Amino acid sequence: MEIKVDPLKKNPAFTPRRGPLVLLILDGVGFSRYEEGDAFRRALTPHFDWLWEHCPHTTLKAHGTAVGLPSDGDMGNSEVGHNAIGCGRVYSQGAKLVDEAIASGRLFEGPVWRRLVDNAKKNESTLHFIGLFSDGNVHSNIAHLKAMLEQAKREGVKRARIHILLDGRDVGETSALEYVDPFEEFLARLNEDGVDYRIASGGGRMVITMDRYGANWDMVRKGWETHVLGEGRQFSSAHEAIETLRKETGAIDQDLPPFVIAEDGKPVGPIQDGDSVIFFNFRGDRAIEMSMAFEMDDFPYFDRKRRPKVEYAGMMEYDGDKHIPRQYLVAPPSIDRTVGEYLAASGVTQMAVSETQKFGHVTYFFNGNRTGKFSEELEEYIEIPSDIVPFEWRPWMKGAEIAEEVIKAVKENRFRFIRANFPNGDMVGHTGVFQAAVCAMEAVDIQLGRIRKAVEEAGGILLVTADHGNCEEMYEHDKNGNVVRNPDGTPKAKTAHTLNPVPFIIYDPEYRGDYETTLREGLGISSIGTTCIELLGFIPPDDYDPGIVPVKR
Numbered sequence: 001m002e003i004k005v006d007p008l009k010k011n012p013a014f015t016p017r018r019g020p021l022v023l024l025i026l027d028g029v030g031f032s033r034y035e036e037g038d039a040f041r042r043a044l045t046p047h048f049d050w051l052w053e054h055c056p057h058t059t060l061k062a063h064g065t066a067v068g069l070p071s072d073g074d075m076g077n078s079e080v081g082h083n084a085i086g087c088g089r090v091y092s093q094g095a096k097l098v099d100e101a102i103a104s105g106r107l108f109e110g111p112v113w114r115r116l117v118d119n120a121k122k123n124e125s126t127l128h129f130i131g132l133f134s135d136g137n138v139h140s141n142i143a144h145l146k147a148m149l150e151q152a153k154r155e156g157v158k159r160a161r162i163h164i165l166l167d168g169r170d171v172g173e174t175s176a177l178e179y180v181d182p183f184e185e186f187l188a189r190l191n192e193d194g195v196d197y198r199i200a201s202g203g204g205r206m207v208i209t210m211d212r213y214g215a216n217w218d219m220v221r222k223g224w225e226t227h228v229l230g231e232g233r234q235f236s237s238a239h240e241a242i243e244t245l246r247k248e249t250g251a252i253d254q255d256l257p258p259f260v261i262a263e264d265g266k267p268v269g270p271i272q273d274g275d276s277v278i279f280f281n282f283r284g285d286r287a288i289e290m291s292m293a294f295e296m297d298d299f300p301y302f303d304r305k306r307r308p309k310v311e312y313a314g315m316m317e318y319d320g321d322k323h324i325p326r327q328y329l330v331a332p333p334s335i336d337r338t339v340g341e342y343l344a345a346s347g348v349t350q351m352a353v354s355e356t357q358k359f360g361h362v363t364y365f366f367n368g369n370r371t372g373k374f375s376e377e378l379e380e381y382i383e384i385p386s387d388i389v390p391f392e393w394r395p396w397m398k399g400a401e402i403a404e405e406v407i408k409a410v411k412e413n414r415f416r417f418i419r420a421n422f423p424n425g426d427m428v429g430h431t432g433v434f435q436a437a438v439c440a441m442e443a444v445d446i447q448l449g450r451i452r453k454a455v456e457e458a459g460g461i462l463l464v465t466a467d468h469g470n471c472e473e474m475y476e477h478d479k480n481g482n483v484v485r486n487p488d489g490t491p492k493a494k495t496a497h498t499l500n501p502v503p504f505i506i507y508d509p510e511y512r513g514d515y516e517t518t519l520r521e522g523l524g525i526s527s528i529g530t531t532c533i534e535l536l537g538f539i540p541p542d543d544y545d546p547g548i549v550p551v552k553r
């Protein structure tokens with residue numbers, strides 16, 4: 001990517017340390033007010049505890065308006081979290097931008113909406129919607145889907161088909177019917193006067209379609225077969241499919257197998273030549289691969305068997321570097337002048353590392369939703385392939401391997417700024433399995449201890465923080481703070497992120513009085529950007545949020 005910013009000015013009052021600055025993002029680790037179900041508190045984490053006790057620390061806001069989401073009722077997520085960290089400022093994020101584009105009617109006046117609707121009308125073809133079917137507001141919001149269907153009807157689109165990805169990860173783990181049943185009533189009302197709008201296919205979001213970072217293309221293949229080809233197990237309704245598949249598999253929504261809605265043995269909504277298709281997720285990581293399957297002529301990832309000629313659009317541009325997809329309904333936040341870009345412009349060597357599941361978080365999200373590097377010379381991005389397993393089976397994930405890359409880099413002292421994401425708290429937190437989440441945090445803590453030691457020996461600085469909460473709240477709580485229980489008395493698992501604040505710790509074994517050790521309070525994770533820039537010896541850009549560490553100038 002082209003560097004468009006000027007180098008940062010040096011801060012003469014702060015001399016960088018001998019060793020590198022290491023930023024560890026413990027994905028999905030916050031502080032809960034509930035003790036019961038808090039896997040982070042329950043875990044044996046002597047290294048984290050030592051750092052918390054002996055080093056300057058605070059907590060940071062990581063949800064709601066502090067990260068650019070519509071309201072403070074919105075939990076944090078990795079995209080908005082890493083955007084905020086890597087961009088040093090808060091941008092209105094996808095959820096909010098789409099809300100506004102729909103409320104103002106701008107979305108429907110844009111050329112892409114026009115083209116897709118006109119295409120469906122001209123060909124008397126079908127307008128398809130594919131996306132995450134909930135109001136989680138992390139990847140999508142069902143309210144956006146409903147608004148588009150109403151508008152399509154007003155504009156005379158006769159046939160619509162909806163391909164639903166069951167959530168259970170940003171919303172209650174078995175809440176699918178709470179969305180499907182009212183939605184069927186909503187469609188029935190639309191269908192009263194003459195249109196034909198139906199759910200056509202679906203499946204759990206962790207089984208089909210919504211893979212990310214190339215972790216498991218087979219999920220996308222299954223999604224293609226389900227939505228596009230209409231191949232798969234047939235049911236007469238989504239309700240029937242969900243009930244049956246739940247009974248048969250015992251799976252929670254995100255893991256339910258795919259299904260195809262059919263009539264007389266024929267799928268009701270495969271995607272055909274001449275149709276229009278809208279992927280209604282606004283968040284990109286899990287929408288890129290399916291978009292590539294629709295758009296790429298040479299497509300090496302699986303055999304599409306049939307590739308319909310359609311007008312395809314995403315809710316947003318999912319990759320601002322590779323321009324995927326080509327057409328989108330709402331312009332994404334124009335995130336510019338990121339930390340990574342400034343550091344590259346200033347000649348700072350950088351390394352980013354995680355395993356596949358979160359690799360894009362410390363690269364693509366951190367760089368404002370762009371996949372490339374700012375400088376081939378100065379930057380190295382390391383991806384450790386994730387296992388394709390249910391993460392509750394291997395809660396340690398690739399923690400040791402990630403740590404080893406960090407430790408090696410710290411020892412070699414080839415990079416001034418090293419950032420790493422440990423996915424465990426989040427990926428295992430999403431499984432809803434408390435024991436596994438405790439194990440996940442213990443596994444991360446072991447690695448934290450190793451990295452701390454390496455940083456001490458190298459004379460660097462270690463920052464420990466997180467992008468949002470998850471594993472600290474593994475049980476649902478009611479309004480009074482009581483644990484919600486299943487009919488059998490066991491706690492109801494919570495698989496979603498949280499509204500909780502996250503830790504921030506600075507460990508600086510060669511501290512020399514060049515900042516106050518009483519940290520600024522009340523800040524959000526967007527302040528990490530400035531903090532990193534200052535701890536590397538530079539003056540941050542004027543419009544960046546204030547740093548957490550009061551560095552002298």
Ligand SMILES: O=C(O)[C@@H](CO)OP(=O)(O)O
Pocket residue numbers: 027028076077078079138139169170286426
């Ligand atoms: O798995 C995901 O896609 C989201 C939850 O929807 O989690 P994260 O924001 O941590 O990536």
Ligand SMILES: [Mn+2]
Pocket residue numbers: 027028077078079081426467468
């Ligand atoms: Mn995250």
Ligand SMILES: [Mn+2]
Pocket residue numbers: 028078426427430470497
């Ligand atoms: Mn998550």
